Amino acid sequence: MSFLTGLLQLLPPETAHNVTIQLTKYGSSFIGSGFHDQSLYTNIKGLSFSNPLGIAAGFDKNAELIDPLLKIGFGFVECGTVTPMPQFGNTKPRVFRLKKDNAIINRLGFNNKGEKRFVKNLMSAKKKGIVGSNIGPNKDSKNFVDDYLKIYRKISVYCDYVTINVSSPNTEALRELQRKEYLEVLLREISQIRDEEKNKKPIMLKIDPDNTNDHYSMILNLVNKYNIDGIIATNTSVSRPEILRDLNKKRKGGLSGTPIKDLSDKVLKFLYQETNQELILIGVGGVGSALDVYNKIKLGASLVQIYTSLTYGGPHLINQILIDLVKLIKDDGFANITEAVGVNNK
Numbered sequence: 001m002s003f004l005t006g007l008l009q010l011l012p013p014e015t016a017h018n019v020t021i022q023l024t025k026y027g028s029s030f031i032g033s034g035f036h037d038q039s040l041y042t043n044i045k046g047l048s049f050s051n052p053l054g055i056a057a058g059f060d061k062n063a064e065l066i067d068p069l070l071k072i073g074f075g076f077v078e079c080g081t082v083t084p085m086p087q088f089g090n091t092k093p094r095v096f097r098l099k100k101d102n103a104i105i106n107r108l109g110f111n112n113k114g115e116k117r118f119v120k121n122l123m124s125a126k127k128k129g130i131v132g133s134n135i136g137p138n139k140d141s142k143n144f145v146d147d148y149l150k151i152y153r154k155i156s157v158y159c160d161y162v163t164i165n166v167s168s169p170n171t172e173a174l175r176e177l178q179r180k181e182y183l184e185v186l187l188r189e190i191s192q193i194r195d196e197e198k199n200k201k202p203i204m205l206k207i208d209p210d211n212t213n214d215h216y217s218m219i220l221n222l223v224n225k226y227n228i229d230g231i232i233a234t235n236t237s238v239s240r241p242e243i244l245r246d247l248n249k250k251r252k253g254g255l256s257g258t259p260i261k262d263l264s265d266k267v268l269k270f271l272y273q274e275t276n277q278e279l280i281l282i283g284v285g286g287v288g289s290a291l292d293v294y295n296k297i298k299l300g301a302s303l304v305q306i307y308t309s310l311t312y313g314g315p316h317l318i319n320q321i322l323i324d325l326v327k328l329i330k331d332d333g334f335a336n337i338t339e340a341v342g343v344n345n346k
């Protein structure tokens with residue numbers, strides 16, 4: 001951990017995040033450039049990723065850090081969750097560190113500046129890398145599905161892929177959308193819009209880690225039926241694993257970081273086993289090292305995302321992970337990361 005990252009840990013978590021946003025925006029030239037190696041290059045659905053490590057949704061909610069995040073080493077950036085209208089989110093405090101567990105509990109509730117600002121930022125970014133937009137409904141919306149469709153229409157043209165977020169635990173009733181009757185309507189309608197587009201963008205569905213395999217099978221059926229391109233596994237968890245030691249474990253919200261790694265990996269493992277391997281899987285949850293990234297890839301993820309560990313480790317963690325990942329690939333005798341996808345889960 002650097003001196004600066006240590007200082008940020010002294011601030012309340014949401015203040016530290018806001019300072020980090022400003023530092024990343026205006027100070028990325030001091031952080032330096034990302035590590036590159038041909039063995040990390042991967043091409044998925046015609047999109048070129050310089051490496052498989054992305055920043056997970058929620059870090060850059062308003063798409064204002066795309067260029068610095070790509071510059072400091074991420075292979076892709078997922079912005080959002082963005083909603084049609086700006087919204088404040090839940091009352092503060094709403095982000096809690098669980099230092100002893102390398103974890104966070106958040107109940108932000110889709111605080112963001114809304115679709116108009118998001119699109120403006122997307123348009124003005126140079127985007128020298130892959131950019132995804134993660135979309136969700138406004139909390140007080142009368143019709144959640146309409147919100148997704150509205151925002152999808154406005155945003156898809158300006159980014160490389162779109163993620164439908166039905167798995168945040170912090171917007172009341174949002175996770176209900178993962179029920180068959182609602183999810184079917186949402187996926188049918190959004191795929192119809194996509195199918196009418198000239199330049200079709202991949203659609204990803206982001207799911208939670210708190211469900212049964214039967215439930216995930218139902219999701220897979222719908223994903224196949226409506227040609228959704230991939231699944232992001234997983235969002236934060238409402239569970240509280242027994243291993244948690246920090247007193248903040250009692251806070252309400254979604255748990256992220258090391259304690260959800262096994263939960264997320266279990267979902268990823270199941271999805272890979274059940275799919276025809278045409279589905280793109282993005283593994284996220286508890287990544288803090290190259291080994292964590294590599295394990296998710298070997299379980300079947302083509303791409304991996306990180307959030308919580310970055311807040312503890314600082315931006316230098318990105319290059320460290322990439323450098324170590326190259327070593328792991330080479331030690332296993334692979335020339336490229338794509339050769340490792342799913343090898344531990346056949």
Ligand SMILES: Cc1cc2nc3c(=O)[nH]c(=O)nc-3n(C[C@H](O)[C@H](O)[C@H](O)COP(=O)(O)O)c2cc1C
Nearest residue numbers: 056057058081106234235256257285286306307308
């Ligand atoms: C403070 C915070 C805010 C988040 N906001 C979002 C969000 O807006 N949309 C979303 O899909 N996921 C959001 N997430 C979930 C992350 O994208 C990720 O799925 C989860 O944290 C697991 O990864 P991690 O263990 O590496 O943090 C958020 C996570 C954190 C910690």
